[in-house]
Amino acid sequence: MRIVTAIDSFKGSMTSIEAGNAVAEGVKRVFPKAEVEVRPLADGGEGTVDALIDGMNGIRELVTVTGPFGKPVECVYGIIRETMTAVIEMSGAAGITLASRSELNPLEATTYGVGEVIRDAIGKGCRRFIVGIGGSATNDGGVGMLQALGYGFLDKDGRQIERGAKGLKNLESITDEYVLPALKECEFMVACDVTNPLCGSEGCSAVYGPQKGATPSMIPDMDKWLGFYATLAKEKYPKADAKYPGTGAAGGMGFAFLTFTDAVLAPGINIVIEETRLDDYIKVADIVVTGEGMLDFQTAMGKAPIGVAKLAKKYSKTVIAFAGGVTPDATACNENGIDAFFPIVRGVATLDEAMSTDNAKRNLADTTEQVMRLVKVRYPNNAYEKL
Known part of the structure; x- marks a missing residue:
């Protein structure tokens, strides 16, 4: 199984690469032999x-x-x-x-x-x-x-x-x-x-x-x-x-x-996708993982995760997104290439607790693990190992 992560930074919490590595950890708990390629993502602004x-x-x-x-x-x-x-x-x-x-x-x-x-x-x-x-x-x-x-x-x-x-x-x-x-x-x-x-x-x-x-x-x-x-x-x-x-x-x-x-x-x-040659990685992936700190209607208007999703859909790839939080209008992201998205905060927490880098990494890895377990169920009899 090949998975590519291209996640924008969770500002004040995780960098793009830290978030990608947390996803990789969660994937490996379920698919130890998976190839996870962590790629940087940004939109030209802060980060x-x-x-x-x-x-x-x-x-x-x-x-x-x-x-x-x-x-x-x-x-x-x-x-x-x-x-x-x-x-x-x-x-x-x-x-x-x-x-x-x-x-x-x-x-x-x-x-x-x-x-x-x-x-x-x-x-x-x-x-x-x-x-x-x-x-x-x-x-x-x-x-x-x-x-x-x-x-x-x-x-x-x-x-x-x-x-x-x-x-x-x-x-x-x-x-x-x-x-x-x-x-x-x-x-x-x-x-x-x-x-x-x-x-x-x-x-x-x-x-x-x-x-x-x-x-x-x-x-x-x-x-x-x-x-x-x-x-x-x-x-x-x-x-x-x-x-x-x-x-x-x-x-x-x-x-x-x-x-x-x-x-x-x-x-x-567009500049970041071209500079990082993200296209080359996505075209050979089975699943593409993206996300950012807050997923909302503005995300769907063309922010970094949607740029990744649109590229992935060019190759008919499954796109999963993770976010620190989501708003009700984030469902617009589903209409723009993100097949499913998941908030990573796993319990009642203060904002400072939720944004703590250690907590955020752990929450992201744990949430990824559960999503990957669902992916595993989709492929009975170890069929996922052929991906």
């Missing part, structure tokens, strides 16, 4: 670096960079040695969680630190990048990142504009003679799960600005400045397209990557 490092023989790098509000922060990113691919979560350098609610202000927040992380990875030999751009505190159109990589965003006096969205107010010209030479050799796979354009009523300022601390008066100003920035960029870089879906992601980071680098935007789960 992507850990999942790909742990699951693909990667290494962790720690670099001190400029945080969203100018203070130094330590950012962890990964390098997959086999392909020299850097895996970066934008939130590690410019994330909304790096500041208190009272500090949030998109006029001041910069993506400069993201550019510093990229520069550090280039210096270590990376030319391929997976960049998750969720959870940002910024609305600067990615200009800070580009400044760190050597682009000039200049005011009327030829000086670099201030960092943060407020700097765009004074933007007059864009230069690229001092761009890091190796940048032209780099390709970026940008994990982007939103389709917002850069500007307008569905743009980043209007839709995401308020959660980043924008007041009602800031929003039209930032939108106007980003519009001028996009127009200026179009004059110099013909591929600039502020209406392209996803250009408004992470306060305009989608626009920056597409316009100024060799980049593609794609759903995070």
Whole structure:
């Protein structure tokens, strides 16, 4: 019997690989000879670096960079040695969680630190990048990142504009003679799960600005400045397209990557599935196991477990999912490729008890064991051994 696990992290409880190993333990209790392949899974957001490092023989790098509000922060990113691919979560350098609610202000927040992380990875030999751009505190159109990589965003006096969205107010010209030479050799796979354009009523300022601390008066100003920035960029870089879906992601980071680098935007789960070659493992599996911390209607809207399930159904595989908890509307997952799902909490417990890593691993292994016993009943006379 061949089983593949591709489980998203149970955030605050188990990493993707820890969850997969717990499933493997439960499987082996029932099917000692089973081949269980534990594969990493993430959706491009929080946990992507850990999942790909742990699951693909990667290494962790720690670099001190400029945080969203100018203070130094330590950012962890990964390098997959086999392909020299850097895996970066934008939130590690410019994330909304790096500041208190009272500090949030998109006029001041910069993506400069993201550019510093990229520069550090280039210096270590990376030319391929997976960049998750969720959870940002910024609305600067990615200009800070580009400044760190050597682009000039200049005011009327030829000086670099201030960092943060407020700097765009004074933007007059864009230069690229001092761009890091190796940048032209780099390709970026940008994990982007939103389709917002850069500007307008569905743009980043209007839709995401308020959660980043924008007041009602800031929003039209930032939108106007980003519009001028996009127009200026179009004059110099013909591929600039502020209406392209996803250009408004992470306060305009989608626009920056597409316009100024060799980049593609794609759903995070698609990038991770491709990078980990999950297709190769699923096509030869008998059962596919996926899951995440909470299974609900949002899961069915395209989160990581559904990405796995849809891939598995391409090969007509049985898909089982485990979760820390499920909601009544999680039944929508059954309509999207998950044949059956199971919560793993096995008794009355506090949230802290349920999320304890040791408890969660044990609960997941025990629940898996019982599901596998049901699988075993389906194949009488040891027929399962032929799988």
